[in-house]
Amino acid sequence: MPFPLDVPESELRKRRSEKWQAHPEDVLPLFVAETDVLLAPAIQxxxxxxxxxxxxxxxxxxxxxxxxxxxxxxxxxxxxxxxxxxxxxxxxxxxxxxxxxxxxxxxxxxxxxxxxxxxxxxxxxxxxxxxxxxxxxxxxxxxxxxxxxxxxxxxxxxxxxxxxxxxxxxxxxxxxxxxxxxxxxxxxxxxxxxxxxxxxxxxxxxxxxxxxxxxxxxxxxxxxxxxxxxxxxxxxxxxxxxxxxxxxxxxxxxxxxxxxxxxxxxxxxxxxxxxxSLDWLDQMRAALASNLDLMEKLMAEHLPRARWRRPDSGFVAWLDLRGYPGLGDDPAALFLSEGRVALSSGPAFGTEGKGFARLNFACSEEILTETFERIGRVAAAH
Ligand SMILES: Cc1ncc(COP(=O)(O)O)c(C=O)c1O
Structure with missing residues (x-):
């Protein structure tokens, strides 16, 4: 599990910020742009x-x-x-x-x-x-x-x-x-x-x-x-x-x-x-790139009809889910209600976002893997 994206979910659940408070405990939160890291040591x-x-x-x-x-x-x-x-x-x-x-x-x-x-x-x-x-x-x-x-x-x-x-x-x-x-x-x-x-x-x-x-x-x-x-x-x-x-x-x-x-x-x-904390920043960037490598495998395995491009920067991925018409205009709504995973709703980014969802991948490999298992099951059922 690449540092610094290696904080256990049990620790993250103690947080009182939006990412960890907006949804009930059975929901994996990959929506708002907070990251699942501990602060860089110099900041702490x-x-x-x-x-x-x-x-x-x-x-x-x-x-x-x-x-x-x-x-x-x-x-x-x-x-x-x-x-x-x-x-x-x-x-x-x-x-x-x-x-x-x-x-x-x-x-x-x-x-x-x-x-x-x-x-x-x-x-x-x-x-x-x-x-x-x-x-x-x-x-x-x-x-x-x-x-x-x-x-x-x-x-x-x-x-x-x-x-x-x-x-x-x-x-x-x-x-x-x-x-x-x-x-x-x-x-x-x-x-x-x-x-x-x-x-x-x-x-x-x-x-x-x-x-x-x-x-x-x-x-x-x-x-x-x-x-x-x-x-x-x-x-x-x-x-x-x-x-x-x-x-x-x-x-x-x-x-x-x-x-x-x-x-x-x-x-x-x-x-x-x-x-x-510039060394820490480089470690963070490497950990995010490693999560993108993992996402390529998870996308192929669980959402084979979805499309996306690897971002050049940041920790959000823009998933084109129009290959799953059964998920409708707002796939994030079904992922939440049926898969207990919170992504950001595509249409919230403009009408161009219909059929899309945004996923925040600044999380552990465990959470990312579990997320794709859950949303893959929802996609397959529609
Ligand atoms: C493009 C962009 N601008 C601004 C913000 C929010 O920044 P702030 O909280 O400093 O207003 C975000 C948060 O994700 C963002 O993605």
């Missing part, structure tokens, strides 16, 4: 020391954390100046605040479903209007952005593009050519690009991530990126993320207004993660 030590010191007050070390984030992020294609980093509460806040502060009320924001389900609601909560331009071949080995559709939407008045890069749920990294083309389109139509890059640290071994802001001068003129240590190190509850503002003269996304709600524990843990 930092948080334990803060607890024993009573160091539980407000976050104040804005410059320090910005320096940490800038240094870490410089591995993704360009040297990030630390003054461009704005610590925020979480990625959702970073995306919403960026959009709300740079666009006029009601402006159209292009997004590319099937995509992380809060994107539409986030755009609306920022007082803006979602404009759907679905990914091309989202059900294939080669999903990519619809550049023609994006240009048409911008030409019709949309003022921004919200990217999910790496893309959730397909796990694809948009190519630097595509990203550079989006940047040029944004410049042509005086639009803005916000790139949600929360999954960036979790590329599969040997795969390199390039931030949107790294692809060209133009990308930095038109863009902001938002990321966090929270997916890679399982820190979502601690509330710390960061925006990288490519163009501070143009975009009024400022530390003074936005860093106040950053979690003190999140920043302490984030620093321990991004500075002292």
């Amino acid at each position: 030590e930092r948080l334990t020391a803060a607890v024993s010191d009573g160091d539980t007050g407000y976050f104040t070390e804005v410059e320090r954390f910005a320096g940490v984030a800038a240094h870490f992020y410089s591995r993704f294609g360009w040297e990030v100046p630390e003054e461009l980093v704005v610590p925020v509460n979480d990625v959702g806040v970073g995306v919403r605040e960026s959009l709300a502060r740079v666009l006029p009320a009601g402006a159209g924001v292009v997004y590319s479903p099937p995509v992380y389900m809060p994107f539409g609601p986030w755009i609306r909560r920022a007082g803006l209007s979602p404009v759907s331009v679905p990914l091309i071949k989202y059900d294939d080995d080669d999903p990519h952005l619809d550049l023609i559709g994006i240009e048409a939407a911008l030409a019709e008045g949309a003022r921004a593009v919200l990217l999910c890069h790496p893309h959730n749920p397909t796990g694809v990294l948009h190519s630097t050519t595509e990203l550079a083309a989006v940047a040029e389109l944004a410049k042509k139509y005086d639009a803005v690009v916000v790139s949600d890059e929360i999954w960036a640290p979790l590329t599969m071994p040997g795969v390199e991530f390039t931030s949107f802001l790294a692809v060209s001068e133009t990308a930095r003129e038109v863009g902001l990126a938002v990321s966090s240590a929270s997916k890679a190190f399982n820190l979502a509850g601690l509330k710390c993320a960061f925006v990288i503002n490519g163009n501070p003269e143009r975009f009024k996304v400022r530390r003074s207004a936005l860093s106040g709600a950053t979690g003190h524990f999140g920043a302490l843990a984030g620093e321990a993660a991004l500075v002292d």
Whole structure:
């Protein structure tokens, strides 16, 4: 059982976070994007020391954390100046605040479903209007952005593009050519690009991530990126993320207004993660790749009519279950009611997700194997 995905289910069941509380005890939870790991040792030590010191007050070390984030992020294609980093509460806040502060009320924001389900609601909560331009071949080995559709939407008045890069749920990294083309389109139509890059640290071994802001001068003129240590190190509850503002003269996304709600524990843990836990991160990436190898066997054995592509990054797999028409538009619903396994519902990612389900494979080999045995039985019965 590859470390760090080797925590026994009996231990995980003690957790009070969403993954382990949302469903009854007989359900295997492979839905929300939490991971079944213990914290990296440096993070455990930092948080334990803060607890024993009573160091539980407000976050104040804005410059320090910005320096940490800038240094870490410089591995993704360009040297990030630390003054461009704005610590925020979480990625959702970073995306919403960026959009709300740079666009006029009601402006159209292009997004590319099937995509992380809060994107539409986030755009609306920022007082803006979602404009759907679905990914091309989202059900294939080669999903990519619809550049023609994006240009048409911008030409019709949309003022921004919200990217999910790496893309959730397909796990694809948009190519630097595509990203550079989006940047040029944004410049042509005086639009803005916000790139949600929360999954960036979790590329599969040997795969390199390039931030949107790294692809060209133009990308930095038109863009902001938002990321966090929270997916890679399982820190979502601690509330710390960061925006990288490519163009501070143009975009009024400022530390003074936005860093106040950053979690003190999140920043302490984030620093321990991004500075002292990089070997642990490599072990995590290797363990996820090993789970993908196992999944290839389990898919062939238990869901031979399903299709999927190995993600380039992250720990979710996008399962195309349309080869089992009896499972209907929302296979996750039947997997839950009949198989006692919780996956994420495909249609929640957009109408393009009908007949799909998303599976979080950041779990032990035992849980993954048992999951496929259960969902394979449900699929075979329909
Ligand atoms: C693409 C994407 N963005 C943002 C989030 C949530 O991030 P946060 O909890 O920091 O808002 C997730 C969570 O899975 C995600 O997949």
